[in-house]
Amino acid sequence: MTDDIGYQALTQAAMRGVMKEALKVAESPNGLPGDHHFYITFRTKAPGVKLAEALVQKFPDEMTIVIQHQYWDLEVHERHFELVLQFSGIPQHLHIPYSAVNRFVDPSVNFGLGFEEVDAEAHDPLDVATDDDQAGDADLDAGDDDESRPASDGTVVSLDAFRRK
Secondary structure, three states: OOOOOOHHHHHHHHHHHHHHHHHHHHHOOOOOOOOOOEEEEEEOOOOOOEOOHHHHHHOOOEEEEEEOOOOEEEEEOOOEEEEEEEEOOEEEEEEEEHHHEEEEEEHHHOEEEEOOOOOOOOOOOOOOOOHHHHHHOHHHHOOOOOOOOOOOOOOOOOOHHHOOO
């Protein structure tokens, strides 16, 4: 049976939307409320990821960052987020497409999401760039048109591992 609706792509897009909305809370001038903090694991060599070469060498496959107390200049965009974090006391700018993220966890409330690797050939029906996004991501649109496009291989994502017991 063929999934002509693309439920897997819709589910992945919705879950990435949850992550984006949580990041918007962290983007506010007051930062994250209470004990909330995020662990975000992403593929360092995924299309559109921009970070210092030294970090790519240290983390050649994936990297986990923590957004809690010490982060600066967080900007949440339609297809990616950017922020400055310190590594060994040196501020580093990170540009991370949502499509590069493998896991998003807020341990303060036992919440987590796992994402499938984005298939470059997949088409996300929800991937409609806004004028603001096109202006901010013009350099990405030239060669990285697979950002924010979830895989549509029909795999079912189990959320049981992230549920409270």
